[in-house]
Structures are given as C-alpha cells and as structure tokens.
Amino acid sequence: MSESRLKLLTAVLALMGITLIGTIGLVYFEDWSVFNAFWVTIVSLTTTGYGDILPQTMGGRMFLLLILVVGVGIVAYSLGAIINILVESQIFRLMGNDKMMKVIEKLDNHVIVCGAGRVGSNVAYILRNEKVPYLLIDSDQELVEGMRTEGHLVILGDATQDEILQSAGIERARGIICALSEDAYNVFVVLTARAVNPGLKIVARAAKPETVAKLRHAGADKVISPTQIGGHQMAMAMLKPAMVELVDTLFTSRNVEIQLEEIVINEQSTLANKDIRDIFDRRVSNIIVVAIIRQDKAIMNPHGHDTVLAGDTLVLIGSRQDLESMETSSFK
Numbered sequence: 001m002s003e004s005r006l007k008l009l010t011a012v013l014a015l016m017g018i019t020l021i022g023t024i025g026l027v028y029f030e031d032w033s034v035f036n037a038f039w040v041t042i043v044s045l046t047t048t049g050y051g052d053i054l055p056q057t058m059g060g061r062m063f064l065l066l067i068l069v070v071g072v073g074i075v076a077y078s079l080g081a082i083i084n085i086l087v088e089s090q091i092f093r094l095m096g097n098d099k100m101m102k103v104i105e106k107l108d109n110h111v112i113v114c115g116a117g118r119v120g121s122n123v124a125y126i127l128r129n130e131k132v133p134y135l136l137i138d139s140d141q142e143l144v145e146g147m148r149t150e151g152h153l154v155i156l157g158d159a160t161q162d163e164i165l166q167s168a169g170i171e172r173a174r175g176i177i178c179a180l181s182e183d184a185y186n187v188f189v190v191l192t193a194r195a196v197n198p199g200l201k202i203v204a205r206a207a208k209p210e211t212v213a214k215l216r217h218a219g220a221d222k223v224i225s226p227t228q229i230g231g232h233q234m235a236m237a238m239l240k241p242a243m244v245e246l247v248d249t250l251f252t253s254r255n256v257e258i259q260l261e262e263i264v265i266n267e268q269s270t271l272a273n274k275d276i277r278d279i280f281d282r283r284v285s286n287i288i289v290v291a292i293i294r295q296d297k298a299i300m301n302p303h304g305h306d307t308v309l310a311g312d313t314l315v316l317i318g319s320r321q322d323l324e325s326m327e328t329s330s331f332k
Contacts, residue, residue: 008085011078018074019045022067029060040064045071101167104153107133108172114159114189115179116140116147119205119226123177124152135168160188165196175201178220183211187218194219260290261323263314271314277304287318287326 022041026032032040032053040053044064055061111127113120116138124147127134135153138144144156157164159180170176176193178186186204193200204220206212207227215223237244265272271279276289292299292306293313299306308314316323 007081011074011081014074015078018067018071022064022071025063025067026055026060029057029063030055041067041071044068045075047072100148100153104135104155104167104169107135107153107169109174110134110169110172112137112165112168112170112173112176113179114138114176114186115181115205116143116152116154117179117181120177120179121147123179128152137164137168160185160192162192162196165189165192170196170200173197173200175203178202178204178215180205181207183207183215187211187214190215190218190220259318259320259323261316261318262293263316263326265308265310265312265314267310269310271308272310274308275304276302276306276308279308287316287322290315290317 019038019041022044023034023037026037026040027034030037036053040055043050044067055064110133113123113127113134113136116124116136120136120138124134124136135155136144136147137155137157137159138147139156139158141156144154147154155164155168157167159165159178170193176189178189178193180186180189183206186206190202190204193202202220203222203224204215206215206223206225209225209228212223212225233244263271280287280289289302290300291314292302292308293315294309294311316326318326
C-alpha cells in the first residue's frame, strides 16, 4: 500500500473512531438518544455550530470540549490526506497521459483497435504477441485503466468522434479494427475512418447478421460476425474435430512449431519475378507454399515453375523462426 493510501485509510479510521467515541460519550453524559448524540458530534466536528441541541451537564460540556479539540485536528488531517491523494493521482494521470501521447505520436503503420472489451482486448493480445504496433480506444475509464496497467497503449475517448481518431494517428495507421459493442457505432467509425484515410484496411465486428451488408457498404474490407464464427466452429468441432484442431494449431499465436503466414510481395522484394522452386530451393526448404493470392484470385498448391509477381501475396506454412527469416530476407 502506498504512503498516501495509508494516510487516507488512517484518516478515515480516525474520523470513524472520533465520531463513535463522541456519540457514545454524549449518550452517557447527557442521556440523549443515539441520533441526537450523533447529530451534535457531527455538527461539532464540522464546526457548523447550529446550537439547536446543547449539553446541559458539566461532564457533557467537558467531554464535548475534548472532542472538539481532538476532532478538529483529525478532520484537518483527513481533509489534507484526501486532497493529497486526489492531487497525487491527478498528477500521475496527467504525466502518464503525456508520456503515452508522446509514444502514440511516434506510431506509424500501426493498427487502431476501437473497443477494449472482450473482443477488442483479445485482438490487442494477439497483436502484441505478433509484435505489431497498435493502440486501443475506449470510453470506459475503468476498462482503460485496467488495459493501461497491463501495458497496452489506450486512449480514453469516443471512437466515433473525429478528433479521437485523429489523436490515434489514423492518417498514419495501416488499419483499424472496429470492435465496439454496438453495430451502429461500428458503422459510424467505418464511415469516418474511410473518409479520413481511403487507403486504410478496415475490419469490423457485426453482432447482427443484417449489419454485415451495411458495414461493407460503409467501407469495411472485412466484416467478422463472432456469433456466426463461434457457432460454425462449435459444429465443426463436433463433426470434424481433427480439422478444427489443425486450424487451431495454425492460427494460435502461442504455437511455435507451425504457423500459417502471409507475405505481401512488392516491387522492392527480392522474391519478385522468381519461380517458386528458385526461391525455396535456395532459401528455406521446409516452408510449404499453400497458395498465391493474385488480384483476388487464389492459385492453390502452386507448382515450382509458377512465378511470383509483384503485388502477389504468398500464403505459407512453416515454423515461426523460418517464416520470420523468410520475411526478413525477402526485403533485403
């Protein structure tokens, strides 16, 4: 427990203690009801001094005088502790926000995740495991603080507002994932993001099947319906468990033995305009080329004489180490 929190706890306990002692003492000396004794104690400690109820006995007056002397000091100490912890937390929050915003301003080619709930937080964990720069946006203060504690970059705000997306560096981002709980909010974010950055890759969540078409019309490149995917996977786990196990192995980021990866070939890539057999015979022999994606068409199980062109996307299977080595060497 921090020193400021310990002081606050001490102050609260002291206030409760002096109030209890004052109430019991006045009941004893003045033979008042518990409520009247409590009323006079609170009025005295807060220095309000209504004077509507006054002690009549000498013992009651002496006791209340002692409570006033001690109690005012306790109240002053308590107020100081409360103000201290509030100011301290505010300063730390401001310093943390300034530091975080400086980091965000340096982000480039990153992914913006709108929504830090169950879906958005899982997206963040995967992006972190894949070492992809990212940041989250959410309007829930408690959720934001929790994600920040775990080391995530998070902006507190409404992702549907233009200024929040601007502060997240949407012009410099490689993509945005709309994982808000309401479909209407996701549609609005997709519209805004597409207008601000036409080249942005946009993936959106759809809770309702009828929203899928709206999100695509708004500009989403890919729309994911977690309920439909979950239902399909559960059915396949029952009907075709081996296939589901293989897919889970390929798509689980914790798995290091085998991974499914894609590499985009651009003009600068050393793999451009080379045959499959020339690339993999000379480099990594235990990587399997599953497909070549070319102009929205898939060439499945390509042959060794098939040529890789600039603009193609290679879909590969292999170990994480081999795939990372392959991706690095392809742009030397």
